[in-house]
Amino acid sequence: MSRQYFGTDGIRGRVGQSPMTPEFALKLGWAAGCVLAKTPGARVLVGKDTRRSGYLFESALEAGLAAAGVETYLLGPLPTPAxxxxxxxxxxxxxxxxxxSHNLHFDNGVKFFSGEGDKLSDQLEEEIESYLERDIVCVPPESMGRARRIDDAQGRYIEFCKGAFAGDSLRGLKLVVDCAHGAAYRVAPAVFAELGAQVVSIGVSPNGLNINEDCGSTHLEALKAAVAHHRADIGxxxxxxxxxCLMVRADGRSVDGDEILYVLARQRQLSGSLRGPVxxxxxxxxxxxxxxxxxxxAFERAAVGDRYVLERLRATGGIIGGETSGHTICLDRARTGDxxxxxLQVLEAMQIQGLSLAELVQGMAKLPQVLLNVPVTGKAKPLLEHALVLAEATEVEKWLAGRGRLLLRASGTEPVLRVMVEANDPDDANKAAERLATAVRQAAAASAA
Known part of the structure; x- marks a missing residue:
């Protein structure tokens, strides 16, 4: 059964447009309640970020869960991993x-976790979608769910995060923490401050509309400026x-998810705790x-999406994985990306090895990367199997052997085929990307003829 609403990370869309409407959220709450909480008195926790539309969807989901006989515990603004x-x-x-997540305020979404704190399986998501095709049937009034707030949710999560830090205190470190005017705006500064760091907080004034706006992990300019202004050790x-999580070094250079993954894997290798492939x-x-x-x-690649990274970690017995965008999973510290x-794991590695972040990442040299989005008419995915594209990709792979790599991906959201090439020499990366893009255009023209 193909899923109509669930994507790689729950359900997401523009507020007020399908599927992110009040009516849909009401039915989604009921459907999820029917599937996930089949025992009397079942409890479901509901958290949110700082988008203004979160109030709307929180109320609608709560009503749907109540109709299914589910007790709702409201957590308020808290990070997804919390x-x-x-x-x-x-x-x-x-x-x-x-x-x-990282989208602007006019988007919103809903994602689910099982009772074990894991993302739902495809099977459960499909079962929830099957209930969306039915009419809502309320349980009897005496069986309807109630709602209550968990007042100490933030404190519980702060203590959990602090417990995941195995180093000494963070005294002597000055940190700039950019919370993107989002869900971590209260808890993140508290975690680092309570561990002893001197914390300068930015992106901690949410108004419901400014989440991720020119701040946070998608816009590092404000953080770089603050690190320089405050002469901080890390951003x-x-x-x-x-x-x-992305980071900024004391010298103002950014550190992406690949470099963070390198630091964390190397630290575990040095300590003898690394298991399975990264x-x-x-x-x-x-x-x-x-x-x-x-x-x-050992290193393996999964499909794009932290759920696929997590699936592969569990299949191989690994503990460290992540994406360039900053989704990093440390299964020896938490069950999901946080x-x-x-x-904290990067700060721990700095402390144990007695090195700066700049020194920790020196062992990894990123290759220059060229990414071209080639517009096509109709569906992009069939072009990946076109003879012209396959032939050119084979030749480029031979040409780059040992010096780089290529990746061709069809966009899942627009009629575009993405051409990505990495090579030691940026000129080689550009030449290879243009060769592939030309082959894609020729294949698209031939297919349309």
Whole structure:
């Protein structure tokens, strides 16, 4: 059964447009309640980020869950990984997060966690979608669910994050923490401050409309300026729902998810705690793969999306994986990607090795990357199998052998085929990308003729 609403990270869309409407959220709450909480008195936790539309969807989901006989525990604004942790810690049957992650305020979404704090399986998502085709049937009034707020949710999560830091205190470090005016705006500064760091907080004044706007992990300019102005040791950038982390060095250079993955894997290798392969994605820089090979660290690539990274980690027995965008998973510290815990792991590695962040990332040299979006008429995916594209890709792979790599991907949201090439020489990357883009255009023209 194909899923109509669930994508790789829950359900997401423009507020007021299908599927993100009040009517849909009401039915989604009921459908999820019917599937995830089939026992009397079942509890579901609901958290959200700081979007103004979060109030609307929180109320609608709560009503739907109540109609299914589910008790709703409202957490208020909290990072996505906090909801995953609390769902497990409080022994709830499921957790719900209302967020569109790194998107701007006019988008919103809903994602679910199982009682174990894991993302739902495809099978459960399909079952929820099957209920969306039915009419809502309320349980009897005496069986309807109630709603209550968990007042100590933030404190519980702060203590969990602090417990994931195995180093000494952070005294002597000055950090700038950019919370993207999002879900971590209260808890993230508190975690680092309570561990002893001097914290300068930015992106901590949400008004419901400014989430991710020119701030956070998708816009590092404000963080770089603040690190320079305050002469900080490190800048930490989270996204709107707090599961991504990118960083800025004291010299103002950014550190992406691939470099963070390198730092964390190397630290575990040095401590003897690294297990299984490190899992990246098809978009992870080739320089990361080469750096791991040089240190004898096994590395595998999964499809884009942190759920696929997590699936591969569990299949291989690995503990460290992530994406270039800053979704980093440390299964020896948390069950899902967590921006705050990721930052703490980097700070822990700095402390244990006695090195700066700039020194920690020196062992990984990123290759220059060229990304071209080639517009096509109709569907892009069939072009990946076109003879012209396959032939040119084969020739480019031979030409780049040992010096780089290529990736061709059809966009899932627009009629575009993405051409990505990495090579030691940026001129080689440009030439290879243009060759492939030309082949795509020729194949598209031939297919349309």
């Amino acid at each position: 909801v995953a942790y609390l769902t497990r810690a409080l022994r709830a049957q499921a957790g719900v997060v209302i967020s569109a 930490i950038a989270l996204d709107g729902d707090g599961d991504r 899992i990246g994605t098809v978009m992870s820089n080739y320089g990361l793969e080469r750096a791991f090979a040089g240190h004898g660290i 921006g705050i815990i990721t930052a």
